[in-house]
Amino acid sequence: MAGQAANERKRYAPDERRQMIVDEAAAFFSEVGLEGTTRELSQRLGVTQSLLYAYFASKADLLEAVFERVYLDRLSPDWPAQIADRTVPVRARAQHFYREYTGAIFTYEWMRIFMFSGLAGTELNRRYLGHLAKLILEPLCAEMQHAAGKKDGPQMEDIWNLHGGIVYIGIRKFVYCVPTPDDFGPPVEAAVNRFCDSFGLE
Amino acid sequence: MAGQAANERKRYAPDERRQMIVDEAAAFFSEVGLEGTTRELSQRLGVTQSLLYAYFASKADLLEAVFERVYLDRLSPDWPAQIADRTVPVRARAQHFYREYTGAIFTYEWMRIFMFSGLAGTELNRRYLGHLAKLILEPLCAEMQHAAGKKDGPQMEDIWNLHGGIVYIGIRKFVYCVPTPDDFGPPVEAAVNRFCDSFGLE
DNA sequence: GCTCTTATTGATCAAATGATCTATTATGAT
DNA sequence: ATCATAATAGATCATTTGATCAATAAGAGC
Numbered sequence: 001m002a003g004q005a006a007n008e009r010k011r012y013a014p015d016e017r018r019q020m021i022v023d024e025a026a027a028f029f030s031e032v033g034l035e036g037t038t039r040e041l042s043q044r045l046g047v048t049q050s051l052l053y054a055y056f057a058s059k060a061d062l063l064e065a066v067f068e069r070v071y072l073d074r075l076s077p078d079w080p081a082q083i084a085d086r087t088v089p090v091r092a093r094a095q096h097f098y099r100e101y102t103g104a105i106f107t108y109e110w111m112r113i114f115m116f117s118g119l120a121g122t123e124l125n126r127r128y129l130g131h132l133a134k135l136i137l138e139p140l141c142a143e144m145q146h147a148a149g150k151k152d153g154p155q156m157e158d159i160w161n162l163h164g165g166i167v168y169i170g171i172r173k174f175v176y177c178v179p180t181p182d183d184f185g186p187p188v189e190a191a192v193n194r195f196c197d198s199f200g201l202e
Numbered sequence: 203m204a205g206q207a208a209n210e211r212k213r214y215a216p217d218e219r220r221q222m223i224v225d226e227a228a229a230f231f232s233e234v235g236l237e238g239t240t241r242e243l244s245q246r247l248g249v250t251q252s253l254l255y256a257y258f259a260s261k262a263d264l265l266e267a268v269f270e271r272v273y274l275d276r277l278s279p280d281w282p283a284q285i286a287d288r289t290v291p292v293r294a295r296a297q298h299f300y301r302e303y304t305g306a307i308f309t310y311e312w313m314r315i316f317m318f319s320g321l322a323g324t325e326l327n328r329r330y331l332g333h334l335a336k337l338i339l340e341p342l343c344a345e346m347q348h349a350a351g352k353k354d355g356p357q358m359e360d361i362w363n364l365h366g367g368i369v370y371i372g373i374r375k376f377v378y379c380v381p382t383p384d385d386f387g388p389p390v391e392a393a394v395n396r397f398c399d400s401f402g403l404e
Numbered sequence: 405g406c407t408c409t410t411a412t413t414g415a416t417c418a419a420a421t422g423a424t425c426t427a428t429t430a431t432g433a434t
Numbered sequence: 435a436t437c438a439t440a441a442t443a444g445a446t447c448a449t450t451t452g453a454t455c456a457a458t459a460a461g462a463g464c
Contacts, residue, residue, distance in 0.1 A: 176320045
């Protein structure tokens with residue numbers, strides 16, 4: 001699938017080749033970790049190792065391209081508006097968001113690269129989580145507080161607990177590689193429902 | 203603290219030295235990852251790299267010792283009995299367990315080494331999670347179902363959701379290194395309470 | 405204080421790895 | 435067909451890293 005037959009040399013346009021490299025690199029590094037070697041990656045591409053350096057100045061450069069490809073546009077620009085749409089009950093809004101969000105990030109590549117780079121101390125993770133909080137989770141928290149009215153609504157730490165319980169499904173599957181439900185929909189929906197129930201949200 | 207002054211050669215009893223190495227190795231590998239070098243570790247110990255091989259046949263051997271030291275006896279033998287003790291309400295039992303459990307595993311070393319070895323595909327993680335499920339989480343699930351009586355009690359996937367939401371606090375702090383509450387007690391307690399509330403558990 | 409055991413060092417090897425540079429050759433334009 | 439461009443390969447360098455082994459000296463026992 002990845003390899004090239006023997007010594008056949010195929011010549012691609014730079015843009016195309018670059019994308020081939022980044023794609024395979026994302027798959028490769030998500031599998032073996034950020035310390036995977038450029039040599040092994042080049043083998044999987046059916047290409048010499050030196051070719052990688054025709055496209056990227058350094059391995060760090062290549063990794064940056066991988067991060068960009070994996071994270072970029074994972075946060076849909078529609079979500080903030082949907083979270084804020086009070087014509088729909090908060091519970092349904094939360095359900096909708098987490099259905100889409102888990103659909104977007106519950107992939108082998110995303111989950112593992114996010115974890116690898118988190119452990120490596122990359123600033124990208126903190127920045128991503130900051131964005132997520134600012135754009136989505138904090139507004140969601142505010143909406144739930146508004147919907148709770150007189151009753152006590154959730155605080156941000158409660159929202160993080162909801163979030164963590166859901167994300168943990170992906171961690172179990174793609175990081176720990178233990179069995180999980182085939183369909184993530186039901187457990188995610190149940191988690192959101194329990195959360196809303198416990199705060200008396202409609 | 204770790205280093206030794208210049209060329210001073212101190213001679214320790216094998217057991218003592220071995221423990222020094224494993225201790226520092228746990229701190230070291232939890233920081234930089236399982237691919238940290240034996241040379242850097244030896245520097246932190248104020249010792250030659252070759253000395254490590256007087257105590258461990260290989261780096262893999264040393265890592266195994268680290269895993270053992272980090273995981274071993276983390277699961278208290280008392281927990282199963284406490285989970286099963288029906289003279290106490292399940293909610294209180296769950297509270298008690300998660301207070302102790304988070305107290306045991308919410309450390310820099312445990313959290314990160316568990317994540318590193320999970321990503322590395324070590325069998326240890328799956329075995330640990332298997333033990334945890336069999337000894338504690340499944341019994342807890344059964345107890346909650348019993349307490350729920352006619353009402354629908356939680357299924358294992360619900361328990362995993364509770365568990366994940368709690369563990370995620372530690373992941374945020376020690377893996378992603380983002381701000382978390384100083385005291386883990388309140389958010390953990392709140393999470394357990396919400397869970398019990400949503401299932402109508404006393 | 406002396407001796408003997410052995411914990412520890414220092415030098416070294418072989419393989420792996422990121423990076424560089426020049427020689428090839430596939431491909432589009434003429 | 436032929437040529438020119440540049441995408442790609444192949445060889446190579448300098449470090450790094452796990453591992454080995456003979457030489458050294460710290461410390462216990464007499």
